[in-house]
Structures are given as C-alpha cells and as structure tokens.
Amino acid sequence: MKNTIKIERARHNLTQAxxxxxxxxxxxxxxxxxxxxxxxSTVLALRLACIFDIEVTKLFSLESKDW
Amino acid sequence: xxxxxxxxxxxxxxxxxxxxxSLIVGALSLVFELEPTALEFEMxxxxxxxxxxxxxxxxxxxxxxxxxxxxxLIILSSIFVAFSKEKEEDEYILKIRLESLVWAVYVNYxxxxxxLLFIYDFSFLYVMIFNMFTVIIFFIIRFYWQLNKLKNES
Numbered sequence: 001m002k003n004t005i006k007i008e009r010a011r012h013n014l015t016q017a018x019x020x021x022x023x024x025x026x027x028x029x030x031x032x033x034x035x036x037x038x039x040x041s042t043v044l045a046l047r048l049a050c051i052f053d054i055e056v057t058k059l060f061s062l063e064s065k066d067w
Numbered sequence: 068x069x070x071x072x073x074x075x076x077x078x079x080x081x082x083x084x085x086x087x088x089s090l091i092v093g094a095l096s097l098v099f100e101l102e103p104t105a106l107e108f109e110m111x112x113x114x115x116x117x118x119x120x121x122x123x124x125x126x127x128x129x130x131x132x133x134x135x136x137x138x139x140l141i142i143l144s145s146i147f148v149a150f151s152k153e154k155e156e157d158e159y160i161l162k163i164r165l166e167s168l169v170w171a172v173y174v175n176y177x178x179x180x181x182x183l184l185f186i187y188d189f190s191f192l193y194v195m196i197f198n199m200f201t202v203i204i205f206f207i208i209r210f211y212w213q214l215n216k217l218k219n220e221s
Contacts, residue, residue: 025155026155028218029157029159029160031220040158
C-alpha cells in the first residue's frame with residue numbers, strides 16, 4: 001500500500017515528531033509508515049487523514065501487489 | 068492503542084532488577100548444584116513419588132526450595148520484562164511484539180525438536196529445565212533487538 005504521508009507532512013509543515021504527537025503514536029511508527037515498512041490500522045489511517053484534513057483514499061492507495 | 072493484557076511501563080524496571088540476579092543464581096545453582104541446608108523444607112506436593120514405596124496423590128516431600136524460589140522469580144520477572152508496556156506503546160510496537168512472540172515459539176520448538184532427537188537420558192533433563200524459560204527469554208532477546216533496530220533506523 002502506497003501513502004503520501006511524507007508529502008502531506010511537508011505540506012502541513014510538520015516534523016515526524018509533531019505528527020507522531022498529533023496521531024498519538026511514536027515517531028518510529030511514522031517513519032516506518034513513510035518508508036512503506038508498516039501498514040497502519042484503519043483507526044490510525046483515519047486519524048492521519050483527519051489530521052491532514054483529506055480523505056483517507058487520498059492518503060493511502062492500493063498497489064497491484066495488494067490484490 | 069489500548070491494550071488490557073500488558074503491565075504498566077514501571078513493571079519493566081522491577082522485572083530487570085529481579086530477573087538479572089535470578090538468572091545468575093539459577094545458573095550458579097545448576098552448575099554447582101547448590102543446595103543450602105537453610106532452605107530444606109517439608110513442602111506440600113500434589114504428587115509424591117516415594118522411593119521403593121507407593122506413589123501418593125497428595126502429601127509432603129522434603130525438598131530444597133532454592134530452585135523453586137529461583138524458578139518463580141525468573142518466570143514472574145521475565146513476564147514483567149516481556150509484557151510491560153513501552154513508554155510509547157502503539158500499534159507498530161504491538162506488531163513487533165506479536166512477530167517476536169511467534170519467532171520465539173518457532174525457535175524454541177526448533178531447538179526442542181533437535182534436542183529431542185539428539186539428546187538422551189539424564190542430559191535431556193537439562194533441556195527440559197532450560198525449556199521452561201527459553202520461550203520467554205528468546206522473546207525478550209528478539210523483541211528488544213527489534214526495538215533497538217527500530218530506534219537506530221530512524
């Protein structure tokens with residue numbers, strides 16, 4: 001699953017630590033998601049979409065290997 | 068993420084404080100077969116195997132309780148070390164926790180299978196003694212190694 005967390009984070013001028021604090025997760029988790037190492041739960045995905053004020057499908061999208 | 072099966076973070080430090088000396092005393096008592104006379108007690112037992120006598124369902128046995136004390140301390144403290152929350156316990160940490168637990172069970176039973184096939188007689192008793200603690204010890208090693216890797220990566 002691809003995500004645009006890094007782009008949205010830059011757009012909102014947030015550091016990984018600041019986003020982590022808002023999303024109530026560790027900075028390592030944000031880093032792991034940005035690197036594509038970790039696919040978040042639905043709750044966290046929705047929370048991130050809410051923080052960036054965009055739809056969750058704009059933040060996360062499926063890749064061919066996800067099918 | 069809310070979890071109701073983990074201990075509070077403060078239990079971790081108490082776990083380490085008890086686990087470290089318990090492992091050392093456990094290893095020493097196994098190597099040197101320590102049995103201090105001050106710890107000889109008549110203990111209640113569910114099953115009693117009497118030498119040259121009849122086996123009983125319940126009764127008492129004369130036993131040195133050093134290994135029981137060390138065993139209880141190792142089990143409780145390793146549970147505290149393994150299953151206390153991290154300072155920032157989130158869903159990614161929970162994923163690492165679950166993966167480490169599965170990995171520890173695989174490694175433990177892999178070693179046990181090899182031991183079962185290649186270690187016999189009285190030596191196998193040592194395998195069984197170690198096997199009481201190895202799942203959780205392997206879990207602790209793998210979990211902290213992964214956490215350390217994660218901290219160094221980012």
